[in-house]
Amino acid sequence: xxxxxxxxxxxxxxxxxxxxxxxxxxxxxxxxxxxxxxxxxxxxxxxxxxxxxxxxxxxxxxxxxxxxxxxxxxxxxxxxxxxxxxxxxxxxxxxxxxxxxxxxxxxxxxxxxxxxxxxxxxxxxxxxxxxxxxxxxxxxxxxxxxxxxxxxxxxxxxxxxxxxxxxxxxxxxxxxxxxxxxxxxxxxxxxxxxxxxxxxxxxxxxxxxxxxxxxxxxxxxxxxxxxxxxxxxxxxxxxxxxxxxxxxxxxxxxxxxxxxxxxxxxxxxxxxxxxxxxxxxxxxxxxxxxxxxxxxxxxxxxxxxxxxxxxxxxxxxx
Numbered sequence: 001x002x003x004x005x006x007x008x009x010x011x012x013x014x015x016x017x018x019x020x021x022x023x024x025x026x027x028x029x030x031x032x033x034x035x036x037x038x039x040x041x042x043x044x045x046x047x048x049x050x051x052x053x054x055x056x057x058x059x060x061x062x063x064x065x066x067x068x069x070x071x072x073x074x075x076x077x078x079x080x081x082x083x084x085x086x087x088x089x090x091x092x093x094x095x096x097x098x099x100x101x102x103x104x105x106x107x108x109x110x111x112x113x114x115x116x117x118x119x120x121x122x123x124x125x126x127x128x129x130x131x132x133x134x135x136x137x138x139x140x141x142x143x144x145x146x147x148x149x150x151x152x153x154x155x156x157x158x159x160x161x162x163x164x165x166x167x168x169x170x171x172x173x174x175x176x177x178x179x180x181x182x183x184x185x186x187x188x189x190x191x192x193x194x195x196x197x198x199x200x201x202x203x204x205x206x207x208x209x210x211x212x213x214x215x216x217x218x219x220x221x222x223x224x225x226x227x228x229x230x231x232x233x234x235x236x237x238x239x240x241x242x243x244x245x246x247x248x249x250x251x252x253x254x255x256x257x258x259x260x261x262x263x264x265x266x267x268x269x270x271x272x273x274x275x276x277x278x279x280x281x282x283x284x285x286x287x288x289x290x291x292x293x294x295x296x297x298x299x300x301x302x303x304x305x306x307x308x309x310x311x312x313x314x315x316x317x318x
Contacts, residue, residue, distance in 0.1 A: 059235060059277045059308040066216045066233035066275055067312045073196050073218075074271060076144040078114030078318035081163030081191045086111040092170040092193070097159060100226035103128040103141065103197055103219070109159065109170055111193075114318065115268050116141040117241055117257035120297070128197060128219045128227045135202040135214055137239035138257060142198075144318070145191035152176070152190075159193040159225045172225065195221040204234040213280050235277040237307075240294040244270035256296055270315045279306045 080086055092099070092109030102108040103124045107116075122134040129139070145161050154160055154173025162169050162177045164184040169177045176190055197219045204215040216236035219229045243260060244252040246267045254272055274294040282304030291300045292309045301307065 056306065056308070059279065059306070062233040062235050063275055063277045063308055063310040066236055067273065067310060069218075069232050070140070070198060070273060071312065071314050073142045073144075073194075074314045075317055076147055076194070077142045077316055078111065079144040079147055080111060080318070081145050081149070081161060081168065082165055082187065082189050083163045083168045084165055085167060088167075092159060095170050097170060097172055097225065099159070099221065100224050101128050101219075102227060103195075109143070109193055109195060109221070111143050111145070111161075113265060114143050115243070115265055115271075115316075117243065117260075119256045119258040122199065124197065129199055132207060133199075133201050133217070133229070135200045135237070137200045138241045140198040140239070140241050142194075142196045144194050146194055147191075149189045149191055154190070155223065157223050157225060159221060161191050161193050163189050163191060193221065195227070197227075198232070198239065200236055200239050204231065211280075214278070216275065233277075235280065236275050237278050238274075238276040238294065238299055240274040240297055242272040242295045243268045244272070254295075268316065270313060272311065272313050274309065274311045277308045277310070281305075 088094075089112040090110065091105070091107050093102075093105060097109070099105075099108050104127070107113055118139040120136065120138060122129050122131065122139060124139070125131040125134065145163070150160065152174070154171075154176065156173050158173060160171055160173065160176070162171055162179070164179060164186065166184045168184070169179075170193055171177050176188075179186075179188065199217055199219075201215050201217045202212055203209055204213040213234055214237040215234045216232040216239065217229050218232055219227045222228050242254040242256055243265075244254050245260060245264055246269050247253050252269055260268075272295060276292055276294060276299060283306060284304075286304050286306065287302075288305055288307060289300075289302045290307065291298050292307070294309070294311075
């Protein structure tokens with residue numbers, strides 16, 4: 001860029017004036033605009049990259065937490081305390097225990113059935129999972145005793161299980177059953193009875209949220225006694241489960257819930273779990289047309305939302 005000096009006469013004196021001409025000013029302005037534009041592009045690109053990185057981190061965190069919660073419950077499935085068997089094989093309603101919002105009244109608290117599932121359907125729309133609270137995917141039910149023994153005083157609105165080696169009995173506090181004179185010999189230990197059902201909800205907080213954000217929920221047996229919904233992880237839009245059933249040739253074969261006979265649920269030794277998570281907002285300029293393989297189901301999408309598919313295999317202990 002040149003810088004000109006001009007000499008002019010003013011009132012009989014020689015005066016020197018310095019400055020840019022119009023063309024030089026226009027060129028300088030144009031170059032400056034190009035530099036500013038490049039800087040803005042870099043800043044916007046960095047911001048977009050940061051948002052994508054944050055979304056990926058959130059998906060990873062929520063997904064791994066969701067899988068860990070399910071794994072924790074599955075590892076305790078069928079735990080009977082010190083009892084060697086669950087007897088008699090009947091729901092807790094047979095002992096006069098009423099559970100508000102019980103998912104399956106005919107089997108609630110029935111520890112002999114430690115696992116049960118439904119394939120891409122909500123079988124509890126009339127009970128513990130209202131139709132408006134279910135989105136899509138599988139439903140997984142888990143029953144067990146809490147592995148930590150409890151001692152009196154027992155809550156008058158909580159379901160417990162009085163356990164001995166020969167068997168046990170469910171009860172609601174404050175008084176545990178008396179096994180004196182029965183075939184159930186001491187020692188006796190008491191545990192909280194657990195029943196948990198996992199499912200995918202179309203919303204995280206309420207159906208009024210904008211935009212709707214799907215989430216993994218579970219409804220659990222708790223105080224009341226009653227089944228109450230709990231948020232597990234936001235962003236989960238699909239849950240798929242396959243069950244490893246022990247075969248007569250000593251192998252494990254995996255099936256969807258609708259492929260398992262009623263008598264074979266006790267033969268389930270492990271579970272394959274897939275969860276599909278999505279971001280809470282679309283990325284500008286990003287198009288997701290991926291097909292996600294989730295066990296025996298392929299989930300195709302076509303939108304601007306980033307997603308993450310996670311899977312896990314959990315072996316049952318009990």
